[in-house]
Amino acid sequence: MNQVVKRGSGKLSLVGTGPGNPDLLTLRAVRAIEDAHAIIAPMGMVNGRSSALETIRGAVDISRKEVVEIHFSMKKVRLSREKDKEVALSWEKAAKAVLERTDKGVNVVFPTLGDPSFYSTAYYLLATVLEKQPGLATEIIPGINAMSTCSSVIQSPLALGDDIFCVIPATFDDDRIEAALETFDSIALMKVHRCLPRIVKILDGLKLVERAVLVERCSLEGQRIFYDLRDAIDKKIHYFSTVLVRKQGMQNLFDKV
Secondary structure, three states, X not given: OOOOOOOOOOXXXXXXXXXXXXXXXXXXXXXXXXXXXXXXXXXXXXOOOOHHXXXXXXXXXOOXXXXXXXXXXXXXOOOOHHHOHHHXXXXXXXXXXHHHHHOOOOOXXXXXXXXXXXXXXXXXXXXXXXXXXXXXXXXXXXXXOHHHHHHHHHOOOOOOOOOOEEEEEOOOOHHHHHHHHHHOOEEEEEOOOOOHHHHHHHHHHOOOHHHEEEEEOOOOOOOXXXXXXXXXXXXXXXXXXXXXXXXXXXHHHHHHO
């Protein structure tokens, strides 16, 4: 049955798709995808595929929806779009694709891995779209983030009691990572796949390597857990990898309750 839409009444929904397992999509995310007429999905590589799109395909039949995949530069994003023309160009291209459809009454979903609020392209797209059309109807649907999923898999909390929890990309310089590890009780290191030897060296120097766990492809086929990070140094680690560091050991959990 064809959906009837009115010109200018389209909506943009930024949908967190979780860590990659379709079973971990929220009900609200599924409803938004079902209600959408078009899906504009981000790709990390020019000739690659959108992981977020593959996730929603595992939960929702999108065969009758318009699907557009747009490459987003994986360069380090800074707050000012003036600092990198290639990154800004991908935001502009996606915003144009969104507005071409919402202006015709088409509801658009932009799926993003994990949660839109965690190091996601989604908010940059949102800012670009609203800069061009401030009155556009938009919504943000949160997703289950990778660190929470990793925490559940290894059955260790991210934070308890008076713990202070920190999230930091492993691509940051050594000084910032060391400062976080020294300051906080519990730390999640994201984007570790290309810098694991350096991270292990830092953890070793702070005598925290025994408090760290690496989870690769969490909740997905091929999931691996390394309770000794040294065992993973010489292995090819997938992009979907997170290191959790908790200074309070499992044997003392109830000291924090």
